[in-house]
Amino acid sequence: MHRLEEIWLGLSAGVLVLFMVIVGYQAFALGMGPPSHKETIDPQKVDQTEPFDKPGVYETGENEYEVVMTLQAFGFTPNDIEVPAGAEVTFTMTSKDVSHGFQVAGTNINAMVMPGHIQEITHTFEEPGNYLVLCNEYCGSGHQLMSTEITVK
Amino acid sequence: MKQAFYGLLLFSFLALPPVAAVMESIMIVHMHMQMTLLVLSGFLMGRFFQLKFPVFFKKWNMNGIAGILLFMIIWSFWMIPRSMDDALTIQVVELFKFSSLPFLAGVALRDSWHKIGARGQYIVFGFFILVFSFMAWIYIGADNQICNNYLLVEQQTVGWGSLFFGVILSFYVLQVLFIDQSQYE
Amino acid sequence: MSISLSTRPQVHHLLKRGETEAIGDEGLRKGASDLGPAILREVISMGENKRNTIAVMAVLLFGFALFYAGTDGFRAFTAESARTYDINQSQPAFPDVTLEDSKERTYTFDEFAEGKYVFVTFMYTNCTTVCPQLEMNMAQVYEQIPNDYIGEDIVFLSISFDPEHDDPETLSKYRTYFGSNGETWRMARIHDKEELNTVLDKLGVIVIPDGNGDFTHNSAFYLIGKSGHLLEMMDFTLIDEAADEVNRLLESEEGA
Amino acid sequence: MAKPLKDIIRDDPKKTLGVTPEDAKISKAYLSVAFITLLVGGLLGLVQGLERAGLLELPAWLNYYQVLTAHGILLILIFTAAFSIGYLYAGFSHTIGGLLPKVRKMAWAGFSLILVGVALVVATILMNEASVLYTFYPPLAASPVFYIGLVFVVLGIWSCALGVFINYHHWRKNHRGEVTPLFAFFTMGVFILWFFGSLGVTIEVLTLIPWSMGWKETINVMVSRTLFWSFGHTLVNVWYIIATSAWYVTIPKIIGGKIFSDKLARVVVIMLVILNIPGGFHHQIIDPGISETVKFLHVFMSVSIAFPSLMTAFAMFAVFERAGRKKGGKGLFGWFTKLPWGDVRFLAPMVAMIAFIPGGAGGLINTSNQMNQVIHNTMWVVGHFHITVGVTAVLTFFGICYWLVPYISKRQLTPQMNKLGIIQTIVWTVGMILMSGSQHMVGLLGDPRRTSYTTYGDHETALGWIPYEYVMAFGATLLLLGIIIQVYAVFNMMFLATKGESEFPIGEVEINAENTPLWTERWSLWIILLLMVVAMAYVVPIVDFVVNAPPGSPPIKTW
Incomplete structure (x- = not known):
């Protein structure tokens, strides 16, 4: 191997390892890992299964909210969500039919919601405003219509 | 010598506490990846010892049998569920894992592999296929805990992984046995 | 840095095809034996053989020692069996923790045990695999103990390690599936997280969510002696053996 | 190294006498299919771009997702496969001295299978029975005929792969003690990866068929998805290896330089073959049901693929620098200007290589846990693969055409075609910068991918995306123009250009380079390692998804 080549590859390997270290540090030490909830559910009996038999916004603590949400072609239930600014909101979601995506434009909320699996993602809404929620995984002919809003006051 | 350096680099990387912690948190990665990489690091570092102590290896591992036996013993030992569990809970055992796999098993493998010749190598492959089959058998079949530090599903994962490894290794050995290798050399 | 991964002897690499044929195996062997006079060779090979044997013996001995030490003398190949062996040896005391049973009564373990043997299992009611089997087997042991002893000399206790979910209401329902009467065989939870962990730790119960x-x-089945120490930890699949063991203890007590 | 001509003719008559006519026919057939597909697929791409920006309203009988499915499948599956087989078979035949008659038959069998497959797939898409996109995620259920068509396509590719394996084996038997020509080595690597990479998706499709027919009630969604991505991303890397084959083997010759290191090139191929398949898992980074540690391990496995690419970067720039200096380039960057920029055979792949710098960096972002969450399923991803596939792979393919097509049709690269090629490269580059650039930016703002024109009820966030979508549409227009030029150039060179002999540029190795060790040829060992890495990566999620499986999903049609 050439000397220069070795230096180049050494540096490359170093950069990649550093990259991994940062990713790992963020994921495990800072708790910024991607949404990876592990519970499962019968996708054909979502309506009869707790807590999805009663989708809605629940206050779970001081400035803490849980949104129990079902996704189906082509909409989100509950539809319009309102929370106060600074609230830490946990979305507990599942799909009643096909795969959907849950994305809130302008935030880092982005999660896949698969039939048979319960997905969870938590976010603190600091800025008041009107956030656009949309499905970002193709789910059928009305995919472009599947959206809702979160109002932060 | 360069490869000995890379071996040392690999070994130090594996020994970093966060790296070790991540690898040990998944059972199959612990048993099949971390331990294999540890042996590999020793295999590479072996060059250093071979050059440093040529007489020792020549004298005591003349035909490679002692070395390969040592390798197989160490490897089997770490495939015992108990040893692996203990490595997670008892510091000394963990230390022993990090020294025995590279410095006893890896170095011994390096020194013996060519000495034992083709027939010896088939025996080693046979040993691995046996170990993998045995692990597949106990881990897939077991419906209760064998390892206290991992979930049941992880045990099954190790079982299926071992089965897969065993099968592809068998294919490899059959292929080496029945296809004339000289045309690739 | 090339690592040759060939499974054949290296010599072939060094020689071109034609040469190998010309020299042949004969030539290779000759090359190897060109080391010295026959007698010297003999001596060397004797030394070699001896050293090889010594090395192999040493390795085997080391292996034996390693496996002996690592498995408590070939007794415990899993950490679970090692734990059983250990705990049976050390007989730890059952910590005095507060229990809340299916009838919403709270008392400490010592109050409940008070000079009796206690037959204990650990479970959680959501479990669909081992726990029902465990409790079923416990019920069979319970039935094999003569009525005279029950409640007088021995009591049964199933402890849930999922206190958040297993409230008294859940436990009282669960209890009926196995015929536990809620008196001489009670089902209870340990509410205090710390206390729960002490018990699990002391008795080596490992629980991973x-x-x-x-x-x-x-x-496993745990039998706690009258002094509050663990007497024995038994395989929960061997019902008759466990029942016999308990009965044997109870009878010997009576005789004494 | 140089053998007397007499020996060359004796050893390899076909190499000296140019292309074998029967083998050329195979390549011509595949390339024709490739470029017809490209034309159709590109046209659909423009339709999409215009619809997406709200500039075009589709008629009632055609919907956006139908167009998208056809665009994806035609370009991602058919164009690339047909081009790759045409190119690799030509080079393979050239470097090992002609194909065996039975291998030729297998290539033709593969050709028919692929055509049948395409016909079935396209028919179901046209009937709106298969608007499930290129990724066909269950429980979206297309008509069974669609899946059967896909099986035919895969079988066609396997037939070609098997042909290569047989011919390689034959060559080895007759050339003991020699290393395979570098191009043939690349070909082996590609087809091995292709074969093993497609096993997962084949299993998936074979389980989808009975399910879509109603014989099986439900399907395990996550297992299907995982099997798909084990293939979905491997395919991308197959094209990447094909592109690098042209970089390593042919470019040194074109620019008048030498191959930097034959051994290094082979090590890169081996690493790419072994490491590639787990890379697909980063598509599932924000999926439920997989623990964060497993995901992190997969980040590691994906990132490791970057390593051989960095080796490639070094080797290529070393080749450029030496060639440029040989031609009198002075100073730190003088050699750069000495490169043959006016030769499309160099310019196109060079742009392709440069595009891989942002492309590869984007790939690292996509594969990392947290950053993926920002751009997952947004337009960013579309921008990413248009720059990697659309430029790095496809522009290299385009550059290859300017010597490959003349070579197989015994014609010449005329100056007019070279000029046209340069214009094409510029149009393509500008089009991609505009389209991919705006896609990257709007993706960061949250614009989702694979979504028909919408303003989400005139939400202000969504309205802010529209200007970028206009730029995208404009870029797409340029790209279609580029495709038209390219298709014209290919068919011109195939049937109209001046007759004559064209060379197949095979670079020579630097004189003082290391010898290539024979262990690089131990394919059985590389396959075993590949399978071990796959097992390491996939046994955890698959066993988890099977053991802890939720009740499955029935087939659903939502379009």
């Missing part, structure tokens, strides 16, 4: 609301855990 799997994120799905389930737990992976080990199971």
Whole structure:
């Protein structure tokens, strides 16, 4: 191997390892890992299964909210969500039919919601405003219509 | 010598506490990846010892049998569920894992592999296929805990992984046995 | 840095095809034996053989020692069996923790045990795999103990390690599946997290939540002696052996 | 190294006498299919771009997702496969001295299978029975005929792969003690990866068929998805290896330089073959049901693929620098200007290589846990693969055409075609910068991918995306123009250009380079390692998804 080549590859390997270290540090030490909830559910009996038999916004603590949400072609239930600014909101979601995506434009909320699996993602809404929620995984002919809003006051 | 350096680099990387912690948190990665990489690091570092102590290896591992036996013993030992569990809970055992796999098993493998010749190598492959089959058998079949530090599903994962490894290794050995290798050399 | 991964002797690499044919195996062997006079060779090979044997013996001995030490003398190949062996040896005391049973009564373990043997299992009611089997087997042991002893000399206790979910209401329902009467065989939870962990730790019960609301855990029958120390930890699948053992203890007590 | 001509003719008559006519026919057939597909697929791409920006309203009988499915499948599956087989078979035949008659038959069998497959797939898409996109995620259920068509396509590719394996084996038997020509080595690597990479998706499709027919009630969604991505991303890397084959083997010759290191090139191929398949898992980074540690391990496995690419970067720039200096380039960057920029055979792949710098960096972002969450399923991803596939792979393919097509049709690269090629490269580059650039930016703002024109009820966030979508549409227009030029150039060179002999540029190795060790040829060992890495990566999620499986999903049609 050439000397220069070795230096180049050494540096490359170093950069990649550093990259991994940062990713790992963020994921495990800072708790910024991607949404990876592990519970499962019968996708054909979502309506009869707790807590999805009663989708809605629940206050779970001081400035803490849980949104129990079902996704189906082509909409989100509950539809319009309102929370106060600074609230830490946990979305507990599942799909009643096909795969959907849950994305809130302008935030880092982005999660896949698969039939048979319960997905969870938590976010603190600091800025008041009107956030656009949309499905970002193709789910059928009305995919472009599947959206809702979160109002932060 | 360069490869000995890379071996040392690999070994130090594996020994970093966060790296070790991540690898040990998944059972199959612990048993099949971390331990294999540890042996590999020793295999590479072996060059250093071979050059440093040529007489020792020549004298005591003349035909490679002692070395390969040592390798197989160490490897089997770490495939015992108990040893692996203990490595997670008892510091000394963990230390022993990090020294025995590279410095006893890896170095011994390096020194013996060519000495034992083709027939010896088939025996080693046979040993691995046996170990993998045995692990597949106990881990897939077991419906209760064998390892206290991992979930049941992880045990099954190790079982299926071992089965897969065993099968592809068998294919490899059959292929080496029945296809004339000289045309690739 | 090339690592040759060939499974054949290296010599072939060094020679071109034609040469190998010309020299042949004969030539190779000759090359190897060109080391010295026959006698010297003899001596060397004797030394070699001896050293090889010594090395192999040493390795085997080391292996034997390693396996002996690592498995408590070939007794415990899993950490679970090692734990059983250990705990049976050390006989730890059952910590005095507060229990809350299916009838919403709270008392400490010592108050409950008070000079009796206690037959204990650990479980959680959401469990669909081992726990029902464990409790079923416990019920069979319970039935094999003569009525005279029950409640007088021995009591049964199933402890839930999922106190958040297993409230008295749940436990009282669960209890009926196995014929536990809630008096001489009670089902209870340990509410205090710290106390629970002490018990699990002392008795070597390992519980790992799997994120799905389930737990992976080990199971056994625990027999606590009258002094509050663990007497024996028994395989929960061997019902008759466990019942016999308990009966034997109870009878010998009577005789004494 | 140089053998007397007499020996060359004796050893390899076909190499000296140019292309074998029967083998050329195979390549011509595949390339024709490739470029017809490209034309159709590109046209659909423009339709999409215009619809997406709200500039075009589709008629009632055609919907956006139908167009998208056809665009994806035609370009991602058919164009690339047909081009790759045409190119690799030509080079393979050239470097090992002609194909065996039975291998030729297998290539033709593969050709028919692929055509049948395409016909079935396209028919179901046209009937709106298969608007499930290129990724066909269950429980979206297409007509069974669609899946059967896909099986035919895969079988066609396997037939070609098997042909290569047989011919390689034959060559080895007759050339003991020699290393395979570098191009043939690349070909082996590609087809091995292709074969093993497609096993997962084949299993998936074979389980989808009975399910879509109603014989099986439900399907395990996550297992299907995982099997798909084990293939979905491997395919991308197959094209990447094909592109690098042209970089390593042919470019040194074109620019008048030498191959930097034959051994290094082979090590890169081996690493790419072994490491590639787990890379697909980063598509599932924000999926439920997989623990964060497993995901992190997969980040590691994906990132490791970057390593051989960095080796490639070094080797290529070393080749450029030496060639440029040989031609009198002075100073730190003088050699750069000495490169043959006016030769499309160099310019196109060079742009392709440069595009891989942002492309590869984007790939690292996509594969990392947290950053993926920002751009997952947004337009960013579309921008990413248009720059990697659309430029790095496809522009290299385009550059290859300017010597490959003349070579197989015994014609010449005329100056007019070279000029046209340069214009094409510029149009393509500008089009991609505009389209991919705006896609990257709007993706960061949250514009989702694979979504028909919408303003989400005139939400202000969504309205802010529209200007970028206009730029995208404009870029797409340029790209279609580029495709038209390219298709014209290919068919011109195939049937109209001046007759004559064209060379197949095979670079020579630097004189003082290391010898290539024979262990690089131990394919059985590389396959075993590949399978071990796959097992390491996939046994955890698959066993988890099977053991802890939720009740399955029935087939659903939502379009």
